[in-house]
Amino acid sequence: MHTPWEHRFAHRTQRMGSSVIRELLKLTESPDIISFAGGLPAPDVFPVEDFAEACQRVLRDMGKYALQYGSTEGYTPLREMIARHTARYGISVTIDNIMITSGSQQALDLLGKIFINRGDRVLVESPTYLGALQAWNAYGAEYVAVPSDKDGMMTDALENALRTGPKFIYVLPNFQNPTGVTLPIERRHKLIELADRYGVPIVEDDPYGQLRYEGEHLPSVVALDGQYRDDQGACYSGNVIYLSTFSKTLAPGIRLAWVIAPPEVIRKMVQAKQGADLHTATFNQIVAYEVAHGGFLDRHIHLIRRVYKERRDVMLAALDSYFPPGTDWTQPQGGLFLWATTPEGMDTTPLLKVAIENKVAFVPGAPFYPCGGGGNTMRLNFSNATPDNIRIGMARLGKVLKEAIEKK
Amino acid sequence: MHTPWEHRFAHRTQRMGSSVIRELLKLTESPDIISFAGGLPAPDVFPVEDFAEACQRVLRDMGKYALQYGSTEGYTPLREMIARHTARYGISVTIDNIMITSGSQQALDLLGKIFINRGDRVLVESPTYLGALQAWNAYGAEYVAVPSDKDGMMTDALENALRTGPKFIYVLPNFQNPTGVTLPIERRHKLIELADRYGVPIVEDDPYGQLRYEGEHLPSVVALDGQYRDDQGACYSGNVIYLSTFSKTLAPGIRLAWVIAPPEVIRKMVQAKQGADLHTATFNQIVAYEVAHGGFLDRHIHLIRRVYKERRDVMLAALDSYFPPGTDWTQPQGGLFLWATTPEGMDTTPLLKVAIENKVAFVPGAPFYPCGGGGNTMRLNFSNATPDNIRIGMARLGKVLKEAIEKK
Numbered sequence: 001m002h003t004p005w006e007h008r009f010a011h012r013t014q015r016m017g018s019s020v021i022r023e024l025l026k027l028t029e030s031p032d033i034i035s036f037a038g039g040l041p042a043p044d045v046f047p048v049e050d051f052a053e054a055c056q057r058v059l060r061d062m063g064k065y066a067l068q069y070g071s072t073e074g075y076t077p078l079r080e081m082i083a084r085h086t087a088r089y090g091i092s093v094t095i096d097n098i099m100i101t102s103g104s105q106q107a108l109d110l111l112g113k114i115f116i117n118r119g120d121r122v123l124v125e126s127p128t129y130l131g132a133l134q135a136w137n138a139y140g141a142e143y144v145a146v147p148s149d150k151d152g153m154m155t156d157a158l159e160n161a162l163r164t165g166p167k168f169i170y171v172l173p174n175f176q177n178p179t180g181v182t183l184p185i186e187r188r189h190k191l192i193e194l195a196d197r198y199g200v201p202i203v204e205d206d207p208y209g210q211l212r213y214e215g216e217h218l219p220s221v222v223a224l225d226g227q228y229r230d231d232q233g234a235c236y237s238g239n240v241i242y243l244s245t246f247s248k249t250l251a252p253g254i255r256l257a258w259v260i261a262p263p264e265v266i267r268k269m270v271q272a273k274q275g276a277d278l279h280t281a282t283f284n285q286i287v288a289y290e291v292a293h294g295g296f297l298d299r300h301i302h303l304i305r306r307v308y309k310e311r312r313d314v315m316l317a318a319l320d321s322y323f324p325p326g327t328d329w330t331q332p333q334g335g336l337f338l339w340a341t342t343p344e345g346m347d348t349t350p351l352l353k354v355a356i357e358n359k360v361a362f363v364p365g366a367p368f369y370p371c372g373g374g375g376n377t378m379r380l381n382f383s384n385a386t387p388d389n390i391r392i393g394m395a396r397l398g399k400v401l402k403e404a405i406e407k408k
Numbered sequence: 409m410h411t412p413w414e415h416r417f418a419h420r421t422q423r424m425g426s427s428v429i430r431e432l433l434k435l436t437e438s439p440d441i442i443s444f445a446g447g448l449p450a451p452d453v454f455p456v457e458d459f460a461e462a463c464q465r466v467l468r469d470m471g472k473y474a475l476q477y478g479s480t481e482g483y484t485p486l487r488e489m490i491a492r493h494t495a496r497y498g499i500s501v502t503i504d505n506i507m508i509t510s511g512s513q514q515a516l517d518l519l520g521k522i523f524i525n526r527g528d529r530v531l532v533e534s535p536t537y538l539g540a541l542q543a544w545n546a547y548g549a550e551y552v553a554v555p556s557d558k559d560g561m562m563t564d565a566l567e568n569a570l571r572t573g574p575k576f577i578y579v580l581p582n583f584q585n586p587t588g589v590t591l592p593i594e595r596r597h598k599l600i601e602l603a604d605r606y607g608v609p610i611v612e613d614d615p616y617g618q619l620r621y622e623g624e625h626l627p628s629v630v631a632l633d634g635q636y637r638d639d640q641g642a643c644y645s646g647n648v649i650y651l652s653t654f655s656k657t658l659a660p661g662i663r664l665a666w667v668i669a670p671p672e673v674i675r676k677m678v679q680a681k682q683g684a685d686l687h688t689a690t691f692n693q694i695v696a697y698e699v700a701h702g703g704f705l706d707r708h709i710h711l712i713r714r715v716y717k718e719r720r721d722v723m724l725a726a727l728d729s730y731f732p733p734g735t736d737w738t739q740p741q742g743g744l745f746l747w748a749t750t751p752e753g754m755d756t757t758p759l760l761k762v763a764i765e766n767k768v769a770f771v772p773g774a775p776f777y778p779c780g781g782g783g784n785t786m787r788l789n790f791s792n793a794t795p796d797n798i799r800i801g802m803a804r805l806g807k808v809l810k811e812a813i814e815k816k
Contacts, residue, residue, distance in 0.1 A: 003645075003672070005523075005646070005669070005670055006670075009522055010547070013521075013679070013680075016522075041476075043476055044472070046472055048471035048475065051467055052468070055464070056464065064452070065451070067459065067659035068448060068454070068659070068660060069446070069447075069448055070661060071434070102510055105683070105684070108683075113420070113421075113546060114424075115417065117420075131683070131686070134682060137683070138680065168416070199412055200412070238413070239411060239412060251475035252475070253477060253689060255685065264411070264414050265413050265414075271424045276514060278511055278539070280663070281662050281692055283662055284692065
């Protein structure tokens with residue numbers, strides 16, 4: 001069918017292009033494929049009963065309010081709860097620093113909308129979160145990529161990148177998506193010092209911060225930045241915009257996340273969100289608040305950690321058992337992902353087709369590199385499949401890799 | 409507090425500017441003010457019990473699925489239900505023509521994202537829906553305004569406007585927001601013919617189509633366009649993108665709407681939505697489907713019509729009683745709004761302050777005019793206040809207007 005629309009698409013749609021995540025999420029729907037491709041939490045840890053109770057309570061006690069339009073900033077008690085949670089991690093903010101978003105993806109989109117003019121540079125880790133690139137491509141962002149190793153962003157390479165005048169630095173310090181690696185405390189300090197020296201602010205994306213399975217909690221960049229600027233360290237400096245989400249601690253299907261930013265940024269984001277979706281579902285915000293407040297999240301996070309730690313350990317053991325010589329992988333201390341590297345010169349994109357024929361799936365690494373490279377890498381999710389399926393799937397994937405390497 | 413962000417805002421934020429709707433929605437929160445400013449449905453008609461039952465059923469039977477990530481296109485049974493609903497209104501579409509959005513506001517934003525290059529013209533009615541202007545300003549849209557009268561867009565003036573080469577025509581044919589007026593069948597035909605002659609496609613925004621309180625249902629522009637191109641008239645021509653929502657028939661606090669478009673437009677919108685919020689809350693889509701399918705909406709709409717018809721009638725009677733000579737207003741056959749005009753030269757924006765001092769609120773009309781004008785107009789919502797409060801509030805507003813006119 002020819003319609004008058006197809007010649008009218010905006011230029012920016014050319015860069016929205018290939019929807020890798022989406023096409024891959026579709027694969028995970030086929031029940032005979034063991035998928036390490038998505039970033040899905042384990043449905044076994046969703047607090048279904050708690051949601052059922054909260055829905056009843058909310059609809060009984062405040063149904064008319066919960067089903068009505070709400071404010072663009074978000075439900076005040078939920079923002080107050082987030083402010084208390086943030087204070088525990090060493091940063092004092094008020095609700096004027098907090099906006100609720102429809103998932104962190106929306107926070108990324110709104111940041112693009114309010115900050116990125118066509119051609120503006122954003123400094124990112126390489127590889128970095130694909131969803132951020134998808135969001136910011138639509139606003140014409142260009143990227144300055146700082147390479148990363150098993151300790152995350154290589155801050156030695158940061159100074160050169162900062163000289164290109166990026167609008168901001170985008171970093172995922174904890175159990176990064178896609179690599180699973182964590183930025184050590186020394187690199188966090190270095191990042192903050194250099195960002196300050198070059199006057200470039202930071203966007204810290206922290207969806208997995210609470211999902212640590214070993215080692216000690218590291219202070220977030222936003223907290224360290226507060227200490228850097230103020231000996232007391234309790235004040236929010238405003239230099240770091242911090243994103244986090246309920247998708248990994250409660251459930252992703254309610255689409256709830258938040259952003260912490262200076263009030264003047266929150267005001268602009270509110271204006272942008274008004275035009276984007278008016279507000280995040282009132283009902284979801286109230287139900288999430290009812291589920292989460294009063295210490296539920298602290299208790300629930302222990303269950304999630306136990307389940308995911310086991311799955312991570314099973315995957316790491318399976319990598320040892322099944323992945324052929326010449327491959328290598330990260331050792332994540334938390335989060336949902338690890339990152340595998342195949343021999344130089346291999347291309348994991350055509351390999352995905354072979355893997356799917358063998359009933360296993362992963363995400364090829366190349367799309368996570370904003371400036372090219374990474375063709376021989378892949379992202380593996382360990383949170384969604386059961387331990388048994390992780391063993392079976394990794395055996396399949398190991399076989400696919402072994403044959404591909406032998407053929408080479 | 410000075411932060412490094414405030415000098416980094418994108419140029420487009422200058423046009424996002426004044427958040428009129430938002431500031432006004434805030435006013436409605438003060439309990440002693442009778443507000444005709446918002447566009448809020450009556451909470452009395454929210455099917456709270458039905459939601460409570462559906463939430464229990466969904467969480468019991470498919471909780472893990474409902475709380476998980478979902479597809480960007482939307483929940484398939486919900487899209488199938490919308491396809492069946494659309495077929496009843498004379499247009500045959502498949503789920504490949506349908507995407508679920510987080511409210512119609514998101515559909516407007518995504519249309520802006522995929523169609524509007526900076527400087528592109530959009531042909532709109534004047535006045536038109538403020539939310540569309542807010543969404544499209546962010547993408548640098550310019551507007552060609554066609555004036556409207558008590559029968560909506562003046563199609564006699566359409567041809568000149570079409571010669572400016574707009575990217576598309578945006579029209580709200582039924583009980584328009586803000587004016588409440590309805591485009592008669594002859595003007596709908598004229599619109600379709602002229603759009604076809606100039607090769608300009610149409611975006612039809614129809615949030616209130618089912619909320620008719622008198623007169624006969626008029627076929628939607630998308631249905632008439634199908635007939636215009638095909639004697640059978642049952643096929644979706646693809647020339648019209650059609651938006652509608654569950655906000656006015658179920659509840660706005662769940663943020664659920666849909667768009668009907670050619671598959672190539674849906675594909676681009678899906679890519680844009682992936683970057684914007686990944687997908688609309690799975691839980692909300694399934695719960696809405698559970699509430700709405702099986703004929704509930706048809707029954708429920710009768711209740712809504714009865715309640716809103718009474719409130720419209722009370723407001724029209726109050727206008728007759730309380731509004732001073734020199735004022736005029738529309739006679740909406742449906743929807744949520746009517747539109748009042750005060751004497752030439754009056755400015756309703758400073759009048760709002762006086763009205764609020766007198767514990768009543770409205771929306772000044774000027775922001776709804778994309779190319780200026782309308783300073784002496786105002787939008788009045790009749791769905792949210794009770795009949796008694798409508799009488800009291802309109803008496804207050806009539807007094808404010810009378811004094812303002814006398815002072816002049």
